[in-house]
Amino acid sequence: MEGKIQIEDKKCVLCGKCAAVCNVNAITREGKRMIYDEEKCVSCGRCVKACGFLAISYC
Numbered sequence: 414m415e416g417k418i419q420i421e422d423k424k425c426v427l428c429g430k431c432a433a434v435c436n437v438n439a440i441t442r443e444g445k446r447m448i449y450d451e452e453k454c455v456s457c458g459r460c461v462k463a464c465g466f467l468a469i470s471y472c
Contacts, residue, residue, distance in 0.1 A: 416456060416471050420447050424468035431460035431469055 420431075420440075425447055432440040432447065439453035440460055447468075449460075461469045 419472040434459040
């Protein structure tokens with residue numbers, strides 16, 4: 414496990430690739446933001462790798 418993730422709204426283009434690869438449905442779109450549920454997240458890193466805009470990182 415890497416730790417908590419952070420989604421940077423300014424870099425995020427709302428493409429949904431992060432949510433699509435999340436096996437535990439920890440990332441969802443809420444309006445004009447992607448939100449992640451810290452309790453569901455297993456820190457697998459799939460969302461970080463899937464984001465081509467470098468909007469998701471570990472903090």
